[in-house]
Amino acid sequence: MPIPEDWRSVEPAWCPGCGNFGILRAFTNALRDLGLKPEEMVVVSGIGxxxxxxxxxxxxxxxxxxxxTLPVATGLKLANPELLVMVTTGDGDCYGEGGNHFIHALRRNVGIKLFIHDNQIYGLTKGQASPTSDIGMVTKNQPFGVLIEPLNPLALAIALQCNFVARSFAGDLDHLSDMVKQAIQHPGLTLVDVLQPCVSFNHLNTFKWYQQRVYKLGDDYEPTDQQAAFAKSLEWGDRIPIGVLYRSDRASLEDIHPVLKAGPLIKQETDFRAKMQETLQTLF
Ligand SMILES: Cc1ncc(C[n+]2csc(CCOP(=O)(O)OP(=O)(O)O)c2C)c(N)n1
Ligand code: SF4
Ligand SMILES: [Mg+2]
Known part of the structure; x- marks a missing residue:
């Protein structure tokens, strides 16, 4: 499945049929459609x-x-708010090992574009349960099945008034590409949780399993109603909604931070320490 020439690098080493191929294709289609250039952005990732x-x-x-990923992306965006800063991360990486950063990044609302490859499993380490694994799923590490309720990242993000909370599916490239474009264009921290089948280690949540359940939110759905969005985010099982579940317009941290009013740090020529003291004096 070729990706647009301008964005192509080395050949991916994912398993044949992995949902990550669809994400790569939809993501690069979105970058191409938005007319973005490689030098205008940075993509931050973790392990997995x-x-x-x-x-x-x-x-x-x-x-x-x-x-x-999120501390690095936060530093990059605050140092240079003109840069498009994107994070591509796994469900384990973002919601497990990085769970604490996830919560506080949502609070900070720095303009990071966050894409989670949610395969509901630890893929790289060969199939242990992740924070989003469904209850009852049997793995090598969970021989009695997962016994604890999964984390609901979308409900958490909506509760913390994340500026843009969406879900998409790696098996629907047009939908995913549209979500990526909307997430890039919306200010503040934006989140797209992508349902991504892991064909090698997740034998429960397969392409077919998702295809039988996902449905697109209709035009009558109002994503600015936080309570309705929260209720929608709890829907999981026989029917799984995809689309923009929640949207708000909280000011991002880089837009309200006093030091950044003078422009990106990388363009400020004054001594940073003196500037900071000057700003603090005007505040207190
Ligand atoms: C601090 C730390 N803990 C554990 C590991 C081992 N480890 C590497 S990848 C991974 C799981 C990755 O799962 P996920 O983020 O869901 O990515 P996927 O491979 O499924 O895309 C783990 C536990 C590590 N590298 N570093
Ligand atoms: S182990 Fe799963 S997530 Fe990793 S490349 Fe293979 S199919 Fe994809
Ligand atoms: Mg994973």
């Missing part, structure tokens, strides 16, 4: 199959520690 994503893209990339 999803963490390999920026290796397969021709653009600036930072592949760091497991669960630590």
């Amino acid at each position: 199959q999803a963490g390999k994503f920026p290796h397969y893209l021709k653009c600036n990339a930072f592949n760091g520690l497991h669960g630590r």
Whole structure:
């Protein structure tokens, strides 16, 4: 499945049939449609199959520690708010090892575009349960089946008034591409949780399993109603909604931070320490 020439890097080393191929294709289609250039952006990832994503893209990339994408992305965006800062991360990386960062990144609302490859499993380490694994799923590490309720990341994000909360499916490229475009264009922290079949280790949530359940939110759905969005985010099982579940327009941290009013840090020529003291004096 070729991706647009401008964005192509080395050949992906994912298993044949992996849902990550659909994400790569839909993501690069979205970048092409938006007329973006590789030098205008940076893609940050952690460890995992999803963490390999920026290796397969021709653009600036930072592949760091497991669960630590959001601190890196926050630093990048605050240092240079003009840069498009995107994070591609796994369900384990973002909601497990990086779970604490996830909560506080939602609170901070720095303008990071966050894409989660949610295969409901730890793929790279060969199939242990992740925070989003369905209850009852049997794995090598959970021989009696997963005994605890999964995390609901969309409900959490809506509760914390994340600026844009969407779900899509790696098996529907047009829908996913549309969600990526909307997420990039919406201000503040934006989140797209992508249902991504892991054909090698998740034998429960397969392409067919998702295809039988996902449905698109209709035009009559109002994503600015937080309570309705919260109720919608609890829907999981026989029917799984995809689309924009919630949208708000909270000011992003880089837009309200006093030091950044003078422009991106990388363009400020004054001594940073003196500038900080000057700003603090005007505040207190
Ligand atoms: C701090 C730390 N803990 C554990 C690991 C081992 N480890 C590497 S990848 C991974 C799971 C990745 O799962 P996920 O983020 O869902 O990505 P996927 O491979 O499923 O895309 C784990 C536990 C690690 N590298 N670092
Ligand atoms: S192990 Fe799963 S997530 Fe990783 S490349 Fe293979 S199919 Fe994809
Ligand atoms: Mg995973």
